[in-house]
Amino acid sequence: MNKLLESLLEATTTDLLRKQKSITKLFPEFPSRVKAIAGMGGIRLARTDVKNWFFKVHSGTKNGVWYENVLHFVNIVPELDRLIRNRKLWIKDRSRIDLNKLAHEFLRKINVRISCNCPAAQYWGPNYILSLSKYDAKYGDREGRPPKIRNPKKYGAYCKHMANVIKVLPFYKTTLAKWLTEFYDKDIKKFEEETKKEYGWIKKAAVKLGKKKEEEEKPKEEEEVEAA
DSSP states (O other): OOTTTOOSSTTTHHHHHHHHHTTTHHOOTTHHHHHHHHHTTOOEEEEEOEEEEEEEEEOSSSOOOEHHHHEEEHHHHHHHHHHOOOGGGEEEEEEBOOOOHHHHHHHHHOOOEEEEEEEHHHSSSSSHHHSSSSOOOSSSOOOOOTTTTTOTOOOOOOOOHHHHHHHHHGGHHHHHHHHHHHHHHHHHHHHHHHHHHHHHHHHHHHHHHHHHHHHHHHHHHHHHHHOO
């Protein structure tokens, strides 16, 4: 399992991905159902806003039928603050955060709530399972009615459409980096400055800049002496 996927959703997806593995006890053919979606029409990132990504995912069985899948990012600003203080995510000269590294870790660590408007999400248990307090990962209205008939043992955590979304998320790292700068550029710059002060990088950068300036000016002084 891709490590990026192993900590993606609310409760950091480790819990949900572990829970999702049980889906084959209910549907042994679930992996093939997930793959079938790619052949039918696949996935499209339809739009984004300040907290949500909206995907269109094609039905795995019906031509021309699309379902909306939502990723709702939770506690974005506090998580950015925490991640930007991680020195490993900065570029070599420590002048700024490395946005690609930041995006990668953001996908791994951020809490998310999810939803799919397909019938299976409602009637086979995902909406109820995601609504449980131990996961708190249901976007939108919570579902309090357990799937007593179709999925009494509560196998899995989400439908095949959301399984496809989660599977492709690592490939959206560059898109995520652009999204972060579009909506959270001020926060990123603020946390960068605070981190530089915290680690004393501003002073070090100033000293380094001063030395560089001296080196650049030194040859000029020697040239003037020779000319005289």
